[in-house]
Amino acid sequence: MEVKDLKPALIWECFDEITKVPRPSCHEEQIREFLLEFARKHNIPAKTDAVGNVVMTKAATPGHENAPVVVLQSHMDMVAEKNGDVEHDFMKDPIKTYVDGEWVKAKGTTLGADNGIGMAAALAVMIDDTLEHGPVEALFTVNEEIGLEGAQNLGEDMISGNILLNLDSEDDGEIFVGCAGGIDTTAVFKYNRSVSPENFCYFKVSVSGLLGGHSGGDIHLGRANANKVIARFVWECSKRWDVELSTFRGGNLRNAIPREAESVFGIHSDHCDKVAGFFEKYAADIRNEYKGVEPSVELKLESVERPEFCIDSTTSLALVRALYSAPHGVISMSRDIAGLVETSTNLAAVKMEGENEIKVTTSQRSSVESRKNDIAGQVEAHFELAGAKVTHSDGYPGWAPNMDSTIMKISADAYEELFNVKPAIKAIHAGLECGLFLSKYPHLDMVSFGPTMTGVHSPDEQLLIPTVEKFWKHLTLVLEKVARS
Numbered sequence: 001m002e003v004k005d006l007k008p009a010l011i012w013e014c015f016d017e018i019t020k021v022p023r024p025s026c027h028e029e030q031i032r033e034f035l036l037e038f039a040r041k042h043n044i045p046a047k048t049d050a051v052g053n054v055v056m057t058k059a060a061t062p063g064h065e066n067a068p069v070v071v072l073q074s075h076m077d078m079v080a081e082k083n084g085d086v087e088h089d090f091m092k093d094p095i096k097t098y099v100d101g102e103w104v105k106a107k108g109t110t111l112g113a114d115n116g117i118g119m120a121a122a123l124a125v126m127i128d129d130t131l132e133h134g135p136v137e138a139l140f141t142v143n144e145e146i147g148l149e150g151a152q153n154l155g156e157d158m159i160s161g162n163i164l165l166n167l168d169s170e171d172d173g174e175i176f177v178g179c180a181g182g183i184d185t186t187a188v189f190k191y192n193r194s195v196s197p198e199n200f201c202y203f204k205v206s207v208s209g210l211l212g213g214h215s216g217g218d219i220h221l222g223r224a225n226a227n228k229v230i231a232r233f234v235w236e237c238s239k240r241w242d243v244e245l246s247t248f249r250g251g252n253l254r255n256a257i258p259r260e261a262e263s264v265f266g267i268h269s270d271h272c273d274k275v276a277g278f279f280e281k282y283a284a285d286i287r288n289e290y291k292g293v294e295p296s297v298e299l300k301l302e303s304v305e306r307p308e309f310c311i312d313s314t315t316s317l318a319l320v321r322a323l324y325s326a327p328h329g330v331i332s333m334s335r336d337i338a339g340l341v342e343t344s345t346n347l348a349a350v351k352m353e354g355e356n357e358i359k360v361t362t363s364q365r366s367s368v369e370s371r372k373n374d375i376a377g378q379v380e381a382h383f384e385l386a387g388a389k390v391t392h393s394d395g396y397p398g399w400a401p402n403m404d405s406t407i408m409k410i411s412a413d414a415y416e417e418l419f420n421v422k423p424a425i426k427a428i429h430a431g432l433e434c435g436l437f438l439s440k441y442p443h444l445d446m447v448s449f450g451p452t453m454t455g456v457h458s459p460d461e462q463l464l465i466p467t468v469e470k471f472w473k474h475l476t477l478v479l480e481k482v483a484r485s
Helices: 009-019 029-041 113-127 226-240 269-289 313-325 369-385 406-419 434-440 465-484
Strands: 046-048 054-058 070-075 097-100 103-106 136-141 163-166 174-179 181-190 193-195 200-208 243-250 261-268 298-304 309-311 329-333 341-353 357-366 389-392 424-428 445-448 462-464
Touching (some): 009 029, 009 113, 009 465, 113 136, 113 462, 163 406, 163 434, 163 465, 174 406, 181 369, 200 226, 200 269, 226 243, 226 261, 226 269, 226 341, 309 313, 313 357, 341 369, 357 369, 369 389, 406 465, 434 445, 462 465
Parallel strands (some): 070 163, 174 424
Antiparallel strands (some): 046 054, 054 136, 097 103, 174 445, 193 309, 200 298, 243 261, 243 341, 329 341, 341 357
16 A cells, blocks of 8 residues: 555645655755645645745635634655665655555655645645635745744744644644744864874774654653764773774754764774774673663774874864763753653764864753753853854744643544543643744744654654544544634
8 A cells, every 4th residue: 555545535645745745954945836836736825935935825614704714834844864875865856655554654764744744734624625614824834844944934924813733743642732942052163184194093983773863852762862872982992092083973953863973083003903892892881771772773893994184183082072071862851741851952963064174063942941041051161161163043932831722722622522532731842833933923822733753853754644534633623613613
């Protein structure tokens, strides 16, 4: 069975079409044109703003013209992550989806159900003439995954609704009414190149097979950070022998826990025979420390040819020390909502850029604005002590829960009516665009819900098929209840 053959047909057909359109963050041109062509094909009014957000509108079904306008909101872009051994060009190639039992998966890449399934639901609403609803607006934003830029720069008068349903959550049976705010902190190390010593032997150490995941939704699971694993090994080597560092690369995106990293380094020839044994012990320690958490972790050490250059010793030592000691993971838990991470930080990516720069990307989240700024300041101070130049993004605000929300009550009642169980009303540590919408449209009443996904922001991303039908039934009943309210 293929994805397009799943039921309910309309939402799965829309999702299947979306997976064929390249849409990595910052490159939404093709998916935007797909949306506009979709609107033209179905005679749906559509407009865009200066940053490329798209809004479609649908008139109310007869008798509900005076009902509140509901905004269905999702984002166009997807996290472009793939396994190291997979050939895939996210700018050109469609996602290769397949059905595995009750799950939809992708072959070696992110699936893009985050937030492709939300887009598909909105499009299905736009063309399903059997539904009962008031006026509907479908808002598709750009660059959500790299800092909520579409929501940040949403054009004036793009939406008119007083109710917004964010379709970007990942757990069936849960309705979200709040989220964390976030900020990115970037540290840049400048280095000088030096000729790699001839009397050294050189190795490449690498880690792969880690689970990674969403730096908001999965940060509390205690998964290994590939950058930390490699930095720790190189640091431990430096405590025993003279080390010459040539390269260090790991991770990719600011909002993904890094799954893979590698470093090329040299050790004086007098000690070459000691490295392999030390590495085996280190690898065994890592496997033991993450037993039951990282079942597929793979560490490799291999001899390599002498590289052309090494990083100057002052910078290389500062870099390794900084990466090894940098904060990563949960900083504090919420005092108000049991089980909710309040504050966290993600040591996301290390990239060598240009001739003499190493860029370290991190991201911080918190449901308390002052704590968000505090952990960002701690990360800044940490890397400044190591000699790096540190900058911050503009960041985005959190979304404070409104427990008196009308749409929350309607959504909860609809779920219980359909499935005979009360949904959990929760806040999420991941960032949603809702906080930014609220800053621009203070009157908005909002909730967020969606079907079950796991492994988001990694090639393990998968979408639970039965929950998509539940998501569709829930969404359409909420629209019906709002229309009748």
